[in-house]
Amino acid sequence: MEKAYVPQEVEDRLYQKWLNNQCFSGKIDPSKPSYSIVIPPPNVTGVLTMGHVLNTTIQDILARRSRQEGKSVLWLPGTDHAGIATQTKVEQSLAKSGKSRQELGRGNFLEHAAAWRDKHGGIILKQLQKLGCSCDWERNVHTLDEDYSKAVVDAFVKLYNRGYVYRGQRMVNWCPASLTALSDEEVIMKPQKGFLYKIRYNILETPGAYVEVSTTRPETIVGDVALAIHPEDPRWVTLKGKHVLRPINPKAIPIVADEAVQRDFGTGVLKITPAHDKLDFEIAKRHDLPILEILNPDGTLNKQAGPNYEGMERFAARKIIAKNLDDEGMLIESEPYENKVGFSERADVPIEPRLSEQWFLQYPRVEEAKKAVKDGHIRFFPKRWEKTYLHWLDNIQDWCISRQLWWGHRIPVWYRKGSIRSDSKNWHISTTPPKDIHNWEQDEDVLDTWASSWLWPLATLGWPDEDAMEKKGLDYFYPTSALVTGPDIIFFWVARMIMAGLEFRGMEKRKDMSLSESDIAKRIPFNDVYFTGIIRDADGRKMSKSLGNSPDPLELIAKYGADGLRHGIMSIAPKGQDIRFSEERIEQGRNFCNKLWNVCRFRQMSGGPKDNSIIDLILLRVQGDQITKDDQAILLRLAETLDEVERLYEAYEFNSVLHTIYHFFWTDFCDWYIEISKPRMNDSQAKETCLAVQDLCIRQILLLLHPYTPFITEELWATLGYSNGKSIQGVSPGKGDAFIKSLSNLGLNLDSNTLGNVSRIRELITHLRALKAERHLSNNKKVEFLFIGNESDEKMVQENESSILAMVGGAALKKTDTAPSGLPASITPLGTFFLDLSSGVDLESERKRLTKDAKSLEGIIRGIETKLSNPSFVDKAPEQVVAGAKKQLADNQAKLKETKEALQALQ
């Protein structure tokens, strides 16, 4: 074996082997329980980020752990076509060569975009393989695949036929950069600094009188059709029914009273621009006001804004109109003001509320979606996200699902040529085009990307095609076992998948009929949802390309190995908490792998490879009379670790799982067991048993670690003779009691008392080491100790003398009856020990140290005494707590007595 672990020599070779042996293929096997995960599909042209590393490592851990447990596992990978994002990128690349998509035309553009996708796409999948992800690559799905596209179209038609889809002229979020409508979820509210303008509107019926109106958007004045006041606002009672003159493009407009007006904003008088504000639109509808559209789709002012402003960009117009108002004395004041403005998620420009005809979806199964989570059919980890989810569903609005884009699933609606599109009589809505196609034209728009990805758990498993569903195992793998994703897409994706599952899985259920409890249980797309945290940089900032603070995972893999990266990221990812990235942790991950490698290397150096392929073969090498306390203790600790890990997995506490394994491996096994067993290597009888115990421990450690660090564990599994040609992947670490039982079946019964005894010896060793280290004596300098202790302590010390001396670097442990004078002392669980120094004891500093100890002990004792003398504590506290306190008092008093005696000896 190499002196250090070299991941590069192992990773690609093993991954290829796994692929060749089809280790990751999700087989439909009714003899086994199934376990399934669908990957949150990354953008097809995306590259791996640290977020993906965290997210997919967790999924891989779940998949690999489940494979070990003997389940038939499917981890289904794929990519998303990412409508706006991809189209924008393609358009940008076209723009470089001076072309626009309009010039190319729809067909050519789509060909171009598909070629672009094929060239840049799929990189991320290769990167996931580098990370070791055990996806079933044969099943890779892309949302624009033919079958998947059929599912998307089919779902739309079903929803239309079931009465959930409608077309309507509505106020939508319009992106002036991408020239498309967006859903509410794609709008991000951001605080913006601007001005609040106070503008004068003259009252026509009362010459000389005017009202003040506050607005942040003076450019919309040209679209004003009225002013509005609250009907119960005493300040404005007299205004009802009067008119004002619009200060730009002058025109008489009425004053209306409406309860939606916010009285405490500005002066309490609102200008009404129905075409460019949602609230204004509603007020206008209630009062029969005209709708005056003044903006072009790209955000410039149109003809209706008047000749002075036509063609002007919206923010330029704002400045000019404000200035013109000021020049005419109509601007009373303007003050700096911060308000929240909606921005387009993708294009990052302010959106415009705009009246437009679009396709809308009334969400299906909203109530059942709430119930599914409330009643625990779907469990959220951490649970607190349930509240966010339910709150969104409580306030849900219809979903605008049409996008004025080309890259995506074209809406399966045809309109009779030359007819009015808003009339449903002229529609053909079907998965197949009309027969007399020449009389029809298809809707130009595509569907929102999320209106395809919300079908992900269904459509990747063959839905809605019966044959495909059977072949891909929908009945076997659905509902999927767990979903691992970030909380940022809880509305975009998680909630919608739940609704889609409830609506589409199983027989059609009429809109007005709700689903039964058992229907819900069968239809949900997943049982558990694990929300990861967001990875931040060391300063707590979100990782982003523009900040350049996102490390390249592939570089990290090259530097530290895939296992190192996985180990590092998992060690810092607490459940649902944001994560601060630091490369040091990845370095620790690599160091961990190296430690593992080396302890195995050490094992190899102690004796040639054995056939370890069956656990019983290892156990047969254990000789009953050679079993030591240390053997028993490490095996007991191992059993505890197995149980603890099991419990933590159930709670999705991934970083605690790792910490538990880490502690057992590094501290219990390497630092104590291996060290204490070194002297036993000199005795051939003892050696055989000791190595067998080592082999047992290493076996379990490799199994426990395999989900986290798959490569190195697979490699070592083979190197140390556990594999017999088979992969580690199918072997389960098992539960603690089963482990103990399998030992017991072969005659190895563990005594749980050894744990306490061994830990006292460990503590003693630590004390003795400290006595030396504080005096700068090197580890290997052999020194003698004197000690005072009772009979049982003495027995324990003598029984373990050789290993204590070996661990401490001691020459002898000598029993004495009286405290030797002038020597440094330490109070241990096995008596008072003195370091036998020939010369050079600094009495003063020794006295100081022991005095400090005595003082702290006195403080503790006082505290316990106070507690015990409090009658209400003795009365009310549980018996065992009182008994515990009494024991504690006695222990500390004994320790204090010993400390004082040692102090006395220094006088």
Place this chain on the structure above:
RNA sequence: GGACGGCUAGCUCAGUUGGUUAGAGCAACUGGUUUACACCCAGUAGGUCACAGGUUCGAGUCCUGUGUCGUCCA
């Protein structure tokens, strides 16, 4: 404005249903070429658990309020 989360050692975080002297890793400091590992070993030091009240025999843990940072929703 509402909801949720964080505030514990210099840093990053553990801390189960309230019950010994609040833990770990990293960093720091001291020492070390031990039968694997310096990507290592041994040891030392470092904390009024954000603040203020309350409940309790007992609070880092439960309750109320405040501050502060962050996220989401309006």
